[in-house]
Amino acid sequence: MLQTRERPKPVVLPAYCKGCGRCVSACPQHCITLGTEINPESGLIPVEIDLEKCNGCGLCFAACPEPYGLTAYDPLMDLDESYLKFPDEDSSTAPVPQEISGETLPLPPVEPLMIKGTYAAAIGALLAGCRHFFGYPITPSTEGAELMAKLLPNLNGVFVQAVSEVATVNMMYGCGGAGMPCMTFTSSPGFSLMLEGVSYMIGAEVPGVFINIMRGGPGLGNIGPEQADIKLACRGLGHGNTHAIVLTPDSPQEMLDLTMLAFELTFKYRNPVVLLGDGYLGQITGKVKLPERMIKPGIPSWGVYGDDMHRRNLICSIQLSEPDLEIHNLHLNEKYQRIIESEQRADCFHCDDADTLIIAANTPARMAKGAVQVLRDRGVKAGLFRPITLWPFPIDILAPLLPKLRQIVIVEASNGQLEDELRLALSHAEIIDVPPISHVRHFGGVLPQQQEIIDRVLETIDTEVTS
Amino acid sequence: MSVFYRNFERHAHGAGLKGHATHYCPGCGHGIAHNFIGEAIEELEIQDRTIAISPVGCSVFLYYYLDVGNTQAAHGRAPAVAIGHKVANPNSIVISYQGDGDLASIGLAEIIQSAQLGIPITVIFVNNAIYGMTGGQLAPTTLMGMKTATSPQGRSRMMGEPLRMAEMIAQMEGPVYVERVALYDNKQRNRAKKAIKKAIQLQKENRGFAFVEVLSECPTHLKMNTAEAQNWVKEQMVPVFPLGVKKDITVEPWFEMQAPDFNPQKLVDQIGAVSDAAPKFAGGQFPAHLHPEDIALKLAGAGGDGAQTAAMLIAQAAVNEGFDGTHIPSYGPESRGGTSYADVHVARSEVLSPAAANPHILIAFNAPSLNKFGPQVKPGGIVLYDSSVVSEPPALDPEVKLYGIPFAQIAVDLGSMLVKNIVALGALQAASKLFPPETFLEAVRRALQHKCAMIPLNEAAFEWGQKAVMHLGDMPE
Ligand code: SF4
Ligand code: SF4
Ligand code: SF4
Numbered sequence: 001m002l003q004t005r006e007r008p009k010p011v012v013l014p015a016y017c018k019g020c021g022r023c024v025s026a027c028p029q030h031c032i033t034l035g036t037e038i039n040p041e042s043g044l045i046p047v048e049i050d051l052e053k054c055n056g057c058g059l060c061f062a063a064c065p066e067p068y069g070l071t072a073y074d075p076l077m078d079l080d081e082s083y084l085k086f087p088d089e090d091s092s093t094a095p096v097p098q099e100i101s102g103e104t105l106p107l108p109p110v111e112p113l114m115i116k117g118t119y120a121a122a123i124g125a126l127l128a129g130c131r132h133f134f135g136y137p138i139t140p141s142t143e144g145a146e147l148m149a150k151l152l153p154n155l156n157g158v159f160v161q162a163v164s165e166v167a168t169v170n171m172m173y174g175c176g177g178a179g180m181p182c183m184t185f186t187s188s189p190g191f192s193l194m195l196e197g198v199s200y201m202i203g204a205e206v207p208g209v210f211i212n213i214m215r216g217g218p219g220l221g222n223i224g225p226e227q228a229d230i231k232l233a234c235r236g237l238g239h240g241n242t243h244a245i246v247l248t249p250d251s252p253q254e255m256l257d258l259t260m261l262a263f264e265l266t267f268k269y270r271n272p273v274v275l276l277g278d279g280y281l282g283q284i285t286g287k288v289k290l291p292e293r294m295i296k297p298g299i300p301s302w303g304v305y306g307d308d309m310h311r312r313n314l315i316c317s318i319q320l321s322e323p324d325l326e327i328h329n330l331h332l333n334e335k336y337q338r339i340i341e342s343e344q345r346a347d348c349f350h351c352d353d354a355d356t357l358i359i360a361a362n363t364p365a366r367m368a369k370g371a372v373q374v375l376r377d378r379g380v381k382a383g384l385f386r387p388i389t390l391w392p393f394p395i396d397i398l399a400p401l402l403p404k405l406r407q408i409v410i411v412e413a414s415n416g417q418l419e420d421e422l423r424l425a426l427s428h429a430e431i432i433d434v435p436p437i438s439h440v441r442h443f444g445g446v447l448p449q450q451q452e453i454i455d456r457v458l459e460t461i462d463t464e465v466t467s
Numbered sequence: 468m469s470v471f472y473r474n475f476e477r478h479a480h481g482a483g484l485k486g487h488a489t490h491y492c493p494g495c496g497h498g499i500a501h502n503f504i505g506e507a508i509e510e511l512e513i514q515d516r517t518i519a520i521s522p523v524g525c526s527v528f529l530y531y532y533l534d535v536g537n538t539q540a541a542h543g544r545a546p547a548v549a550i551g552h553k554v555a556n557p558n559s560i561v562i563s564y565q566g567d568g569d570l571a572s573i574g575l576a577e578i579i580q581s582a583q584l585g586i587p588i589t590v591i592f593v594n595n596a597i598y599g600m601t602g603g604q605l606a607p608t609t610l611m612g613m614k615t616a617t618s619p620q621g622r623s624r625m626m627g628e629p630l631r632m633a634e635m636i637a638q639m640e641g642p643v644y645v646e647r648v649a650l651y652d653n654k655q656r657n658r659a660k661k662a663i664k665k666a667i668q669l670q671k672e673n674r675g676f677a678f679v680e681v682l683s684e685c686p687t688h689l690k691m692n693t694a695e696a697q698n699w700v701k702e703q704m705v706p707v708f709p710l711g712v713k714k715d716i717t718v719e720p721w722f723e724m725q726a727p728d729f730n731p732q733k734l735v736d737q738i739g740a741v742s743d744a745a746p747k748f749a750g751g752q753f754p755a756h757l758h759p760e761d762i763a764l765k766l767a768g769a770g771g772d773g774a775q776t777a778a779m780l781i782a783q784a785a786v787n788e789g790f791d792g793t794h795i796p797s798y799g800p801e802s803r804g805g806t807s808y809a810d811v812h813v814a815r816s817e818v819l820s821p822a823a824a825n826p827h828i829l830i831a832f833n834a835p836s837l838n839k840f841g842p843q844v845k846p847g848g849i850v851l852y853d854s855s856v857v858s859e860p861p862a863l864d865p866e867v868k869l870y871g872i873p874f875a876q877i878a879v880d881l882g883s884m885l886v887k888n889i890v891a892l893g894a895l896q897a898a899s900k901l902f903p904p905e906t907f908l909e910a911v912r913r914a915l916q917h918k919c920a921m922i923p924l925n926e927a928a929f930e931w932g933q934k935a936v937m938h939l940g941d942m943p944e
Contacts, residue, residue, distance in 0.1 A: 020494035020693040062656050065498025067471045068487040091474040092534050107731045110740035114783045123738050131727035156725040158554040163580035170544035174551020285794040287786045296729035304536040306559020308515035316539035370820025450820045
């Protein structure tokens, strides 16, 4: 007969009992004994319970590691049924997640600012709705972080100086996973340290903006301006099938504009975005116009925000089953393809009639722009093609310019990392008819200078003329 | 049990037994810790607010089970991820669940930092003295002499002593509550359940960081049955990892964060943008006598000479007049006391190349700078140098106009060496007619708007710099 006491008594659901015996030693009334029969479903030997002496003390429940190993006895329950049946098929009791949408707000009209590149990027982040910054100080990116440290508390934002770049990227993983726009400033060696976390963010589809003010390498290198991390950002974002949009500004104005764009894109694609500057660009002061509108972010439907509306969500990069992980990678590939089709950006300076095309990004593009102007003054049909996205490389914008060209000169502050991106893009686009490619390269913090770019262009033209 | 998913869909798509059984080995302590967390969440009525951080290790799949917000973290980084979540939504209840390899080995830096930060999060540290998921290797908490896959002869002195995390965390300032509990009998389980609930409640009450170390059984890698494993924890682990409260201080609720501010006017004020345009004095006239489109200047001296400030003021003056201006400082260690130089461009419409390798104008504050950059000045260019420190200027291109002005001496005579850069700016104006004097003075005044008392001295410095150039003919060279 059933007792009328409220305290529940245990029933073992044989298939879910692993026969560990923890409940056996837990029961002071010796109600539970190790079983003898193998359960055909689990292949394990569940315990047996005799409720005769049971006083409902509950100690067996507390001892059982299985959430559904022991269940409270209910007179209506079918004891022969080894599976739990729930009235509703849904595994979670949480509501279906909804997006809480953001807003754009008009900004009062103001005069242009005279600010350095790192400050412009920090201000761009604030305008894009970022109120969460995580970072570790590293020259030459620190001034951006310092400005965030100064301004964020006044805007009820959060600045956390992490114990390392490794911790930084994982704080971003948490904050971005919650659906909040967040960012860091770093520089080459720090960026290397973040890459594991970037791979996790890409795998788990977590947004976040990385501003990498690149410096000379390898190793500790120096703090001079180098485009040292093009390869890392375009080809090496941690382990696995990883890509992220890589933006390359060339002025303080673009540091602001592209940082704002980075926040838009990182949420649009649920993928980190990398903004590559160089040491010079971080330091250069220039005129910066503020936009007409700023962003007040909402909470995306997928965020693990910590409220009822988002309780059902999961941020996770592990897919244990091989077919599942393949499906996930195909999903990422589809996203990468959409990015390649929609997000190529470049700036063309005197490209329309150019027969000599200089290709450069970041500060070297400024030197190249000066060179193009001088060459034009001398009657050389030079143009500058400046990728604003390095991944995806703006090959669709470049391709129509190629037939008119007699030469391409790649100008970069790295050992051919930009040229590699160009050549890969040409190859993937199956463009075979390419004019001769030469280059001006410097590294270690030395930047290509306007005059040597001019000299290289003229040298090639002279060789052509004489031969 | 309501805090557990009704069907473990994420466990192999919830098919068959996996829909209701955990992935843990029989007798593993993890499931008990999960149950206690689930019960605490239920009793504290925080299911909707809770975010559980799954680690890497056997408990990597914590997110299969608890029906709360879930994030799976990289190995060891769960506390950093937890901080990210907590500051993203201070109202969330964040529980970082970690094993011994995760927390006490690869994630040491993260757990130490988050404990010391003291932001209310709850860390449940399951210590079973061995690596489970990777197959029974040496853990930082493996006992001395204990044989594991990577200490087949037993843990020796060469592998270091086991790490006592609860004690380490308890001696820090940040945490409010640290306890070590176990799961091997009814009494210990009762304590463990209470400790876990308390650690979460302290977070709910915004009191601080709480840490519970749970001594747990890994029967599989101990190669024991559950009863033997329970006994092993009691007999072998507890002497090395004493149970009990390690820290429990009463702290009033302190953690509070306001909702982020998105007021546009406030943001504009914070970044220092102003709506009133600086007045123009040049009447739209670009100083084409120096170059029709783009004028390059270099300012060079020692750190502290004020070259960067003067450079900034020139670029600002250009922008105020409606032109483009850029300034690049030398930076890095050399800017902390060594040489300091700045490249400035003033362009009619757009500065193309911002470097000034061959400037039209050089301002040199000392002899090394003059010697280094003087020869690079374009023919027909202007060189201004501090004649109070340079006695013998080098021979430069005869087409370069050379002005020796005692910047420092004038500044000292005015009462402050600090304004020698403004003296130089006055001299630059008089020598080059780059912009009208008022353009520079306005830029100086705006830069000093929060230090108004300094304005008269700076104005005087500028004026004396101008005069020094105008009366250069009268001065003995
Ligand atoms: S409730 Fe108490 S008495 Fe009853 S079986 Fe469980 S442990 Fe034994
Ligand atoms: S404790 Fe749970 S899993 Fe272990 S034998 Fe008892 S009922 Fe089965
Ligand atoms: S290996 Fe050990 S810790 Fe891992 S699930 Fe099995 S018993 Fe638990």
